[in-house]
Amino acid sequence: MSSPAASPAQSSDTKTQSSGFLRILRNYRFPLFILTGVVVGAIIGLVFGERATVIKPFGTLFINMMFTLVVPLVFFSISSAVAGMSSAARLGKIMGSMLGVFAVTGIIASIVMVAALRIFNATDGVQVEMQEPENVEEVGSIGDQLVQTVVVDDFSKILSAEHMLALIVFAVIVGFATSRIGDAGKPFAKFLNSGTEVFLKFTSIVMYYAPIGLGAYFAALIGDLGSQLVGDYVRAFLVYYPVAIAYFILAFTFYSFLAGGRRGVSRFWSNILEPTAISLGTSSSVAAIPANLRAGEKIGVPRDIRETIVPIGATIHMEGSS
Numbered sequence: 001m002s003s004p005a006a007s008p009a010q011s012s013d014t015k016t017q018s019s020g021f022l023r024i025l026r027n028y029r030f031p032l033f034i035l036t037g038v039v040v041g042a043i044i045g046l047v048f049g050e051r052a053t054v055i056k057p058f059g060t061l062f063i064n065m066m067f068t069l070v071v072p073l074v075f076f077s078i079s080s081a082v083a084g085m086s087s088a089a090r091l092g093k094i095m096g097s098m099l100g101v102f103a104v105t106g107i108i109a110s111i112v113m114v115a116a117l118r119i120f121n122a123t124d125g126v127q128v129e130m131q132e133p134e135n136v137e138e139v140g141s142i143g144d145q146l147v148q149t150v151v152v153d154d155f156s157k158i159l160s161a162e163h164m165l166a167l168i169v170f171a172v173i174v175g176f177a178t179s180r181i182g183d184a185g186k187p188f189a190k191f192l193n194s195g196t197e198v199f200l201k202f203t204s205i206v207m208y209y210a211p212i213g214l215g216a217y218f219a220a221l222i223g224d225l226g227s228q229l230v231g232d233y234v235r236a237f238l239v240y241y242p243v244a245i246a247y248f249i250l251a252f253t254f255y256s257f258l259a260g261g262r263r264g265v266s267r268f269w270s271n272i273l274e275p276t277a278i279s280l281g282t283s284s285s286v287a288a289i290p291a292n293l294r295a296g297e298k299i300g301v302p303r304d305i306r307e308t309i310v311p312i313g314a315t316i317h318m319e320g321s322s
Contacts, residue, residue: 030207031273037211038218038281045222052223055216062213065206066278066287067161069199073290074164074311075171076195081307082175083189090304091176098309102317105255109247116243161286164315172308196307203290207274214281248276271295285314 041059045052085091152158152166159167178185178192256268275291282288289311296306 031277033211034214034274034277034281037213037215038277041215041218042222044215044219045224048219049223052219056220057216059213059215059217059220062206062209063217063282063287065209065213066282066290067284069202069206070161070164070286070289071159071167072195073199073203073293074167075174076192076199077293077307078168078171078311079175079178080189080192080196081304082172083178083185083192085175085179085304088176091172091308094305094308098312102313105251106317108251112247112251113240113243116239120239164286164311168311168315200290200293203294207291210278214277217281267299271298285318289314 044055082091149165150169152163157163157166158170175192178189252268252272253265256264258264260267272295275288275295278291279285279288292310292314293306296310297303
């Protein structure tokens, strides 16, 4: 006896489900490649142990490349964004809003983690042996430390990820100066815009290597440190990571809803996995700046906002450390 033919309604539902799956796969294709590379690398590290460190150079190649392009990208993106702002009032409004949001969300993140540690005492029984350092350098006053953080004493030091905040301050001033000289600054502003586009394209090219690079990096990391990730410290990891993941999902879904409603939530989660995978793989907010700039563009964040806020946030606002 032959089976009954599918009804038009059933056929339509099947096509809808299929198209929905393909749409999700298309939106998350590259982030899934990156996450797959990370997972495969972690498995290789667990299986082969220290022997997996033989592929570490492939991971180091990607990590170093990301840190190398961050400096020029941050300079060009911030300076071009500030130079293109319609007025100084626009810059002041963006900076004021940024500081307010950073303060509120940082406090919320701190409260969540402190509450979690109150409930789950992850440090109970953990003993950390403190060693006396051989050489102790004297630290200047708070004022001296602040000055050394936001400015450097030589231009060559600006061109380093180690002085990211000083680079940001320098880029903001360059952009502001460019915008204040009128027509004379237009050729330089065009150069800054071109530089931004060049290094964004540079980032896109490097990102094709991300699944392999992050996979190799994770394989070497797990293979080298696997034996050290057990014992008393496991409890701390079991508290921190679940809480951090839960906060990331719940809090940022809420923040994106406040910013753009359901559409904002959809845009956020359609584009955030790539920078998430980069930051997870590199353990660096700075290394994830290029991916976050790309994600911000796809989400629809105005250029002057994303190219100003993302580099600053990666330097001074890390909720995972709160």
